[in-house]
Amino acid sequence: MTRTVYVNGDYLPEDQAKISIFDRGFLMADGVYEVTGVLDGKLIDFDGHRTRLERSLTELGIEKPAAFDNLLDIHRELIRRNDMTEGTIYLQVTRGSAGDRDFAFPNPAQVKPTLVLFSQSRPGLADNPVAKTGIRVISIDDIRWGRRDIKTVQLLYPSMGKMMAMQAGADDAWMVEDGFVTEGTSNNAYIVKDGKIITRQLSTDILHGITRAAVLRFAFEARLEVEERSFTIGEAQQADEAFITSAAQFVMPVVEIDGVKLGDGTPGRVAPRLREIYLEESLRAVMPPCRTLCGQPY
Incomplete structure (x- = not known):
């Protein structure tokens, strides 16, 4: 079964998901992430992860992605589409792509952050021997x-x-x-x-x-x-x-x-x-x- 992932507003098969080679997460490690556990199909400590994500973005001066207020729905939709019971949802926000490589931060009014999420199914996570x-x-x-x-x-x-x-x-x-x-x-x-x-x-x-x-x-x-x-x-x-x-x-x-x-x-x-x-x-x-x-x- 091919995973469904989320990239900048779209749910896509993982083999069709793409971001720019100029994305600052790829070139500069200019991004933040969160990993939220899933048990019995439910997200664990989601509010805590979202709060920490917002703090990380603020500390680095990265704009919140447009879908920030919908992150819970996106997480739940990935669980549903991938028929997850146990595992994790990985979320990453980068400063985005200005179309070329530059050490200076791009203008946030012109360059929007990149938002990517994907699931990692791990059956037996709770009963790890x-x-x-x-x-x-x-x-x-x-x-x-x-x-x-x-x-x-x-x-x-x-x-x-x-x-x-x-x-x-x-x-x-x-x-x-x-x-x-x-x-x-x-x-x-x-x-x-x-x-x-x-x-x-x-x-x-x-x-x-x-x-x-x-x-x-x-x-x-x-x-x-x-x-x-x-x-x-x-x-x-x-x-x-x-x-x-x-x-x-x-x-x-x-x-x-x-x-x-x-x-x-x-x-x-x-x-x-x-x-x-x-x-x-x-x-x-x-x-x-x-x-x-x-x-x-x-």
Whole structure:
């Protein structure tokens, strides 16, 4: 079955979808994106993703696409046309194409943004067997630019990080800056010590994860202690357990860091419980946007 994708107002078979070779997303990585999970045919945390998309566009001075107010309908239509049950919807907005290559931004009155969406069907996403065994991560230097809070399409180094992990026989990489873990290549990072969940505080150093916000809210409601602060790889290796969160992996246990097993090398108690809660709540209803937790902006 050929996927139906969305390009600048049109629903098209994927093999007929085209954008200009002069699009700034292609030439300059001048664009932003969002990935929204789909479970049981329903969008998960959509409002949070749309809010973060608007913020990313504002931070980079990219105009909102004309269809911005219709994004929910577009997402739902892609789910319907592609008969999706589980998976993700990928959305990308670039500054558009001025018809040639130039470092200077084009005049937004003359050049409109490019809007592309497509579905990725992933049956069994919620029942991923890896969640029962956990993943292994390595540490790598974080050499990305300083505005990681903006979800840009500049993903070369995270892609390199995933390849470094694969070459090392691991599943993913945690990036380290000034001795402290920032985040994973495409996820937020956490450790658990004596029942306390520890994760890096929000700043321009990390992406303000939508799944992160939801999971921390659920942890708070479950009366689990959460401490938002930086931690080192050494501290992580001494933790009782660890995990990551993302829109595509939800809550995924980490059982080994740089070759050091956590505990007995199997998922602990907190991460699997948080995954269970997250999936239960997500399947129950489309959740409202997660913007605050204990006074912290999300």
